[in-house]
Structure formats: C-alpha cells, structure tokens
Amino acid sequence: MLPLVFAVGACQELEQEVLDGVTSEDIANSTNPNLINVLKASAYSRIVGSWGGHNSIWSIQEVSSDEMAIPQKGADWEDGGQWIRMHRHTWNPQEESFNNSWNYCYSAIGEINNLLIQYPDVAALNAELKVLRALVYLWLIDSFGNVPIIEETSIGGNPTNNTRAEVFAFIEKSIKDNMDQLVKEDTKTTVNYYTAQAMLAKLYLNAGIYTGTPKWAEAEAAADAVINSGKYSLSSNFFANFSERNGGSTENILTLPYDQNNAGGFNLPQMTLHYLSQRTYNLQEQPWNGYASLEEFYNKFDDKDVRKNSFLEGPQFASDGTRLNDISAEATDPDGQPLTFTPQINMLAPNAFRQAGVRVGKFEFASGAASSLNNDYPLIRLGDIILIKAEAAFRQGKTAAALTAINQIRKRANVSEYTTLTLDNIFDERGFEMFAEASRRTDLIRFGKWNLPWWEKQASQPFRALFPIPQNQINANPALKQNPGY
C-alpha cells in the first residue's frame, strides 16, 4: 500500500520553492507601492555598479588616454600585460576589461527592458527609463560603436550589430521622444530634463565622429538649454564637486550616488594610492599602487591653476605628520626611500619605480575611508557642458560666445582669461577641467590626437579609435560581428 502511494507521488510534478529570493512571478504579483521605485533604483544601481572600480569602463577610457597609465612595477601590475597594452593601444578583443564594460552596459539595458515590459502603462517611468537606456548607449556608441540596439520590443534570436549611425539615431530619438515627460527639478541622481539636454549636447558634439556629419549647432543649442535653465551654477570651489559630501554641489547634474555601505564600487583610493598611503588617510584596506598620471599631462597645468590639486604630488606623510618611508623602494630610485610622488615615471614597464607618478587626487579621500568611497561620481557636470558650448560655438565661428564660456571656467580655476582662442586651447582646457572624469579618450579622438604618439605609446592605427567587441560576447553570440581592424 505504502509503496503505491509513493509510486504515485514519484510521478507528480514537483514545485520548487524559493525560500530566500524572489522570482519574476513574485515581482509581477507584488502590490508593494515601494516596489516600482526600488526597481527603478535597481536599474540605476546597475549603472552605479562597477563604473568606478578597477577593470571597468572607466578604466579602459582613462588608461587608453594620455592622462593616465598603470605602470608595471616589477611583478606588480604586470597582470598579463593588459594595462600596458591598454596604454600603448595594442589591446586585443580578449581583454577582460572590455568584457566587463560590455556586461556593465548590457545588464543595465536588460534590466531596463524588463521594467519597461513590466510597467507599460506608467508613462513618466517609461520616459525616464528610455532616457536612462540612451545614456547607457551613449557609452556604448563611444566605446564600441557598432553595437546591437535592444529595446523592450525586441524579440527572440541573437541580437546583431547596428551601425554606429543607427545607434546615434536611436539615442537621439530616445532622448527627443521622451525628454518632455521628464521632471525639470534638480534630481541629481536620476535623469531629468536637463540630463537629457546634456546628453544631447554630448551626442551632437561627437556627431562628426559617430556619423561623419558634425552637428555643432545642435550641440550648442542643447548645451544652452542646460546653461540657460538657471537650475545649475558653477561651484565656486571646484573640489566641492568631488568631495566626500558632494551631494549638495550646484554644478553636478547627474551623479552616481556611491555610498561605502549601500552602494559600493568606487574604488579609487585602492586603485591609485601607494601601499603606504593607507597611513596618510587611515584607509581600511591597503591600496594597490596602480593608476598614475603622465608627467607631460601634469606639467601642462599652470602652477596657479587650482585644478592642479587634482593630483597628489610630492612628499607623503602619515596622518600623524611623520614622513612615510618605503623600505622596499628600488635601490636605483633617485628619490630613495622617503615616499614621494614624482611627476616623472621612469618607464611604463617592466620596472617603474614604486613611487613614480602623480596620483589621482581629484576626489577627496576622507580619513578612515573604506575601499569604496562615499563621494558621488559626477557623470554630467555643468563645467563640462559650458566647455561643450565653448567648443561647439567656436567650431561654428562664434568666437565671442566661445570665449565667454571658456573664461567662466578659467576664472573659476584662477587662471588668466583668454582673449583669443584656438582649438588647442579648448582641447587643453577640457584636459584641465575633465581630468579623471572619463572624457579624455573621446576628446583625443574628436580633436584628432588619438592616434598620435605620446610618452611610451607609439602612433596607433585609425581603427583603434573603436574598442573591439569583446571576444566573450562574440563567443556567446555568433551573430555579433567584430569591429573592423580586429
């Protein structure tokens, strides 16, 4: 008898309970009024995620430019040569950081599309999510170019590449169709109407690169919409935009709201500081002694320029004022054991001195900081928009308007205002202003300097202006085609 009962039981379908997580059905059936906001915030948290960590999209944008490198110190930071290749423009499609960047973008897109399917009737949310999705595509068009456009209406099958021009049109349409439904208040950590305008400004500024057809007037108009809104103003203290408590910055338009406890992932102190700097800032973990700026880039800064404090340079001290001493300093290092961040880096690889290179000091390292910072990361900032205005105006021949804009920035930086202007002035100013804000690579490409040689980087071929589609993605999706040249 008993066996029979069980025999019947054995043929039944079994329901798998989930005890410590939720399924998509649970989400669909929930009536919790907070859920929609939390899900929206979850989509944002994908973007907060790994942006500011090592091996991220920030890393590939910065290390491939002439403002940053990760010198190899003996065994340390050799790491398979990825970062040497990144700086020398000899990377290959297998680099882990390309794949990380791709996943970072597309997991956010998947999350957004799932939300759009789940809440098809909430118009304001739909508009916001579509603009947020466009923001992610802005990084994709800039880094990888010919990427698949995946919308909530896309159906089965492997996604295929779209051309960079198609992606451009998609971003433009997504923003324009939805921006009027966005709020105009300064929301800071979510996209609003001015974020959308700023995104348009950035998109049009690079239209020549992305599509072959420049759109300077459109870039200027979009920048003007932000500048003239009166919602944002330059902070008198440049570094207030990057401090640990920068949530009140009047200048930041869209930030990634990092929080060491709730929203980790901004690991700059680990990435750039020397091992011994742990004692300067009483850091919770020992830093990795990696990212440093290039001497030539650092030396371009005027000594009077307050923005030169974006670097940590010179002798380093413990928090109690004692001089830090690196007993493992190379015997050949002319600076000896006392820890000093020198602008000169003796070589990129293999034996850069441990203390060589000025470090990224633009973001405040609060005493007792965890490996992940509390500082919010400015993705879009008025200072950048003003420089876009200057450049777009200048390229249309409106020098006076350009001078007005650029001098606002120079004045705040305590450097002399320009009376005449060249394209190189604008390029340099963008370097001073936007250091460590993942802008340099795009600027180098737009100003035609990307393929030129610098320091330990030789002239590179034009196809290097696009990163390769990550090999892992091509393996996972054979319908994807590699970018030309790779």
Added chain:
Amino acid sequence: MSNYLPKLKSLMLAFALVLSVMATVNAQNRTISGTILDAALGDPVPGATVLVKGTTRGTATDLDGKFTLQLQAGDQTLVVSFVGYLTQEIEIGNQTTITVNLEEDIQSLQEAVVIGYGSQDKKEITSAVVGVKPEDFNRGNITNPAQLLQGKVAGLSITRPGGNPNNGFTVRLRGLSTFGANSSPLIVLDGVIGASIENVDPNDIQSIDVLKDGSAAAIYGARGSSGVILITTTKQGKKEGTTNVNINTFGTMDQATNLIPVLSPEEFVARGGTDFGSKTDWRDELIDNAFSYTTNASVSGSFGNSNYMAAVNYRDNNGIVNGVGNERLNTRLNLSQGALNNRLRLNINLSFTNVDSESINDAAFRYATIYNPTAPITESTETAINRFGGYFQRDLFDFYNPVALAKQQKFVGETKTALTSYRAEFDILSNLTLTAQYSQDRRNTLSGGFWSLQDFQVGIGATGSAERNTFDRKQRIFESTLRYETDLSDKLNMTLLGGVGVQYTTNQGFNARVRQYLFDLGWNNLGAGAIRVGNNTNVSSFANEDQLNSVFGRANFNWDNIVFVSASVRSETYSGFGENNQTGIFPAFSVGSDFTQVFDMGLFSQFKPRVSYGVTGNLPPSPTLALGVYGNGNRIDLDGDPLTQNDIFVGINQFSNPNKDLKWETKKEFNVGIDFGIWDNKVTGSVDYYTRNISDLLFNVPVATGAPNPFDPGRFNTASSTWVNLADLRAAGFEFAVGVTQIGKGALKWTPNLNFTIYDKTTIESLSNGDLGFEELRFATPGSPGQNNNPIIYNRVGQTLGDIYGPKLNGLTEDGQYILSTTDPNQFEKLGNGLPKGEFGFANNLMWGQWNLSFFLRGAWGHDLYNSYRGFYENADPASNTWNSVITDKTPTNPLVVSTPTFNSSVVEDASFIRLDNMELGYNVKTKSANLSSLRFYAAAQNLFTITNYTGIDPEVRTNDSENGDAFTSALSPGIERRNTYFQTRSFTLGVTVNFK
C-alpha cells in the same frame, strides 16, 4: 554483508530446526551427542547443523553448542556446517560423544559484496564492484574514512595535499565526471544515501564497497555519476552468544617535512635584501611537532535474534602549527531485533559526532617561507607595541609577519552531525521481503572568525572584526523496497527488487560580521563591534529546500552459476530541474559468465568475463538554478537622505537568467572486465576497461547580456550568464588489481595486493549547446603580485581537460633575462597537464608468528604541477629584496634570473611520485586468559618517504584549484600547487588494541 549474514543465519537455523523435527520422527535406539566449538576462540557454536551424510536426517546445536542425534544402521559420516565456517565431515565409527572444532572460513565471509539495496554473492557480480575489508585498510592515524581506502582501489583517487588535519580528502572515481560540486562519489552509509562521511568513525567500519562502473551505480540514478561508495558499519558481535569489548588507543606525533629551501639571512642580504639586523627561521618559529591522541572503545554482541554494537571514538588531532587542530567525539549505537520467528526484523542505527576545530589563515605558510629572514619576530618600538601587539611589521605590499598572522586571526568551527535511521524488514513469504527505511541526517555547523585589533592584514584597517556563521543541513529519506526471489526452473534463479523513495533536503545558514572594537572580544560579543554595515561587515541568511522522488527496479538472473544477468532502471523526479525536464530515467544492464563452470580452464578457479552498460546522472548544485532567482542588490535610499529611514530598501538583482529546460547531467559508461581466480583462488584479481561519455554538463554560461532570453521568452537577460546543460566529455581507463593470499612457508606469510590504473585522460569533445558555450575555457591565474590576468589552464575543445598553457622558456640571456617563446596568450603552448596518466597502490602484509608488518606504497605518474613558489619567489628581481627567495634543485643560479616572475614552462614540473604511504609493525600477545581474547601492540608511520623530482611542497595530484572558490571552475583547473599550501607532514604512531570477551 551485514544484512546478508543474519538473514542467512536465520534461514539456516530454521532449516536445521525442521531437520531436527524430522530426525525425531525417525528415531532409533542408537544416539550420538557432541559439542561444536569455534576452533580459534574455543567458544560454543549454537545453531550449527549436524547432518548424517547422504540423508536429510540431522539436528542443530543448542545455545551451548551441544547436540544429540539418533543414528540408524549404516550411518557412517556426520557433516557439520555453519555459516562462516568451513564444513567438516566426521567419521562416526564407534564414537558416542564427539567434539568438533570448526575453522572460520575467511574466503566465504568475503564472498558477499554489498551492492545498492542488498548484497550479492561475489561470484554473481557482473559489474565493476570492489569490496575492501578492515584487514586491507590503511594504517596509522586515520581520521577520515576516505583515508582508509587511499590507493586501495584501482580507479579511486583519494588525495589531500599537505598535512592539514582539518582538510578533507578529495575523492575521484575514474576521473572527473562533472564540473560541479558533486565530483566525489556518493556515500551510502548503512543504506542512507548521501550521508555525511563525518557520521562514521573509521574504527566502526566493517566493510567498504565501491560501485565503480555506471551499471552498478545506476541504481542510484541522478546521484550516481561520480560513483558510489557503500559503507557498512559493524552491527553485531564476532560470535553468536558472546559479548566483545574492543579498546584501541594510540598516540601520534606529526612533524613537518619537505620544506622548500630558502636563502639564509646572510645569502638574502648578499643578494640585496633589506637587512633588519636579526636572524629568524620563520618556519621554525611557526611550526612545532604536534601530538595527537585517539581512543576507540566498542562493545558488541549477538544473542539469538538480537544484535548490537555500541561504540565511542574520541580523537584529538593537532596540527604542526599552534592553533590548527580538531577534537572529535563520535558515538554510535546499532541495534537489531528479530520478531515473529525473525520474519520481522527491526534495525536502528544512531550516530552522533561532535567536531570542534580551529584553524589559522593558511597564508601564514606562505609568509613563513618568504618573510624577510633578517626581521625579528617582535620589536620594542612604540609603533610595534601600540599598533601590532609587539610584533615586527612593515608597511609593504603583501608582507605580513607569519607568527603574528597565525596568532592574531582565528577561525573555529563546531560541527554536530546526527544520523538516525530506522529500518524494518518483513518476510511476507520466505522469498518475498518488504523493507521500509526512514533516515534523518542532520549536520549543524557553527563557526567563528576573528581579526584582532592589532592584526596587520585586516584587523587594523577594520579596527578589529569578528563573525559568526551557521550552516545547517537536514536530509530526510524514506525508501521502501520489495524483494522477491524464485527459481524459475531448476537451473534459473531470479531475484526481483522494486522500490520507491522520496528525499527532502533543507539547507540554511546565517552570517553576522561586525567591526570596530575597543577590546578584542571577537565573536563572543558581536554587539561590541560598532560598525555593522559596509566593508568587513555582513548580516545575511539563506535557505533552500528540494525534493527528489524515485522509483526503481532491478532484476537479477543466475543460470546454473554459469551466466549472470542484471538489469535495472531508476526514474528520478527532482524539484530543482527546469519545468520542461523534471524526470530522468537511468537504465543499466550487465552480464557475466564464469567460464570455469563450462570449460576446463586449467589453473583458473574462476574466469568470469563481464560486460556492463549504465546511465547515471548528476543533480544541479543548487535547486533554484532553473528559476533565475532574484537576490539582494544594493541598499537603496530612495530620497538619498540618510536621516529618513522609512524609504530605504534592498534592491533586487537577477544573478542568473532562468532556464526552464535545465536538467540532470548524464554519464553513459561501458565497462568490460574479467574477474579471475587462480590456484583455487589463492590468487584473485580483476581487469577492467571502461569508456564513459558525459554530456549535458551544467555550466553557468555567459550569454548575450541584455538580449532576449531564449529559455524564457518575453524576458531579457539581465544577468550575464545562464545555467545551461552543455558540453561532452569522453574518458576511458584500464584498471588492474591482483591479490595473493598468504604465500610463504612455515611461520612467514606474505600477502601482497597490487592495483594500478592507466587513464585515457578526459577529452573535451564539446563545450557548447547550440549557440551557447565556448571554444575554450581559461582558468586559474597565478595571482598577485603581477600575475593576475593570464590564466594558465586552457580547457580547449578537442584537447584534454585541464591542460596547462604558457610561454616556453627558451633560455636565459647572459644577464639572466627570460627568453620566452611569446607573450601573446593566444600563442601559448601546452606545457603539461595536472591529471595523472596512472596511479598505483601496492600493499604488503607480512606475518611471522605473533608479528605482522604491513607497508603500503602508493604513487601516481604522468602528472604535472605548477610550482607557484618557484613561479613567484625564485628570481633575483627587484622584489626579491623584500621577500626571501626559494632555492630548489631546479632554480637557475648561474646566472640568477633577474626578470620579473612570469609564468613559463620552467615552473611546470613533472610531479610523478612513489610514496611509502604507511607502514605498521604489530605484535599479537599470546593470551590464555579467559577474559582476554587478544592484545596487540603496534607502531606505525605515515609518509615515511617520497621519491619524486618535484621541488614544491607535495607532488600529490591536485584535482582542484584550492584558490578558486567557484566549485564550478575549480575542477577545471587541476595541477596547481598554491603558495598557501599547508606543509607536508610525517607521522609516527604508537598504539595498543585489546579485545575482551
């Protein structure tokens, strides 16, 4: 065997009773009476059968071993027999009283082999099954049942690199059968499927049987792919009607051995190392000889239909580093009682085990090898005293005082396991038996971690930290079987088995970690840690449960002891499979024939070729993988204002995309073998050749992130991976085992046993499923500093699993720079493979009067290891002024290598080895005492010597990468010896065993 013997005994007893009734009916005037005794013990043998030869007249002995039998004219010979003894024939002559001493029949005791759901006569076995008895077990301080079998069974690889008493053994049968967590064979303990091995102490084991091929394991269906090990514990006394008391106690000393040579303080300074002015042998400071103690005590008996065994086992094992060890107390009670003339049999097995363990951060072994030899252990500077508890520490990358590290971080665990099983067997008819068994296996672990305020590695940054964890597992199984045996004709015997089962498993756990203490209170007061969110803190818990329903059947046929056939099938319905694939079917078939029953085979007393084929499966490592569960995302403060708390929530993130097609992994195995016996089974052995195809392996596959999910139409991939069944692996192997019983003359007897395996290494035939999958999978980067990005294990389609790839070292320049074949990872060459071409074990038992000496040699050949100490620390590069350097026989010294350490062919070494695994000398004291049945003294040594060309810590095969925390990829990167490996140890044991009666 445990179920086999009592059953047979009771049948024989019943048979004897019937005979004696018949004998009474035919009573005549002449009688003979007598006593039947055990020849060895001198104890009476109750229930023995006494028959008049050539008739059906006879009787059975009573509880005192006595009998009386009426004789008829012409009766000449009595036949005295009892299960487990050699049958004797006695000439009656004119005797009226006789005494017969029965000799134990060792051979017949060994003939029963435990298979799934019962036992079978060894001669009937048609698949690759190996039984190992206590006399063949490994000797010395054996703490884990797996260790008993190390090297004893061809194809069964059991390894534990290094000598950490807290580490378990990695067990693999016939190589890798899954990428996942269930790569060790399934343990079936007294019929309880999947029991934790902690439940049994090595001392309480009566036999271990290994189901090697797919056909034998297929009766365990979706849990059988990695093979099955059946453990049977002692259930009863050695002789009917007596009580046995056994006490065994021993002490063991462990010492570190085979330390990798490093530079002396003088050599270190001469090479440019920073001189701190002292001389410290860091390994000497860290390690010490360790002493361990074990006591086993058991009492057992068999009285009529009652059998019992009760045991207590206490083990206190200490490692060679202070702060590493465990204390284990195991208690077992096995009871069985027959009722209704033994037609109903009730069994209860209870076991409880408590293990208290403590361990250190294993990185201490690395730092003890490479810490600056001129640094003092302590110093009296203000900084050292205030910040580091007096220990010498310096702010350098990856540089921690090993003595401080071992003392200022602590990790403890308390594990309690309880296995209770209840079993009833009822003979509905004499040949139809219904069995029901319920078991509950619980394993509760409470652990703690502590980082002192003055711990330089973690504690200072966190201002002290501590954690508490629990992990609890509960498995309940109900199984019921029906067994029917009949003779279909006078030559054809058939046994049918049918059964159903249901298994529920629950796992749950909890973790809390805090930081920022004022005093070092550790996990005893988590409330004293001020910070409970963020870095180095945690509050979390988890739980999952699943259900597995099974229906199974088996039919065995025996045609006149010439041809044997077995066929079985099991159907498994598992809640954790995707909804489109919930039930798997696992069939098996095997056939064998003993040629000696048909042909004159000369020397052969047995020659049984057999062929088998079976399909087994493997379950997913977690029951919710098919569902694409959302877990915890970031904490989200909706308004960003930390002062308002009612709008903070934890977001949700999907970690893996759903897959409704997810199912079991499948292994199909074909086995041909021959069991043979020569010279009346003086020499016995077996030869096996197998090929196996493993398909539908579960793997977390990267998918087109953000794209529509092909397994869950209408939704998009938000995770970058999905659990998918993919890949095909093919492997084969040849196994040979031979044993000889007691060769020799006079008092000296030698019993050798040899086995070896030659592997046809696992080949990867595919790593994909449709569009999803890989051409290759690369794993295992050497690590920090500087070797974080280039994986060194390439798993390529068409190649063997776990190949080591890297640049070839083509030599050195005059000034000591590497000349590497390439720096492009895509141009790397195959440098080796971490899995062995073969393994062998050679056991020897020598007896000479009261003395016995056993020694066991074990080895593996044809495997390579990445020696990571050489890979990081043998070069005279700039970093070597911070870290000490290793100098092995293979380290280039002229010139010294000055390049930055980079993985290359020179640090991949052939690790073939032969090891004297264990050796024991014992002396049995002759005893005439009425109460003392035996007294034995012994001395044992483990890991006495190793012959190898490998220059690292331990040439033992590494099937897994110890630093890869992902169970799914660690098995794909064999052959890596990591720097944190616990040192090898050598052990010496002295012990005494006493048996009372």
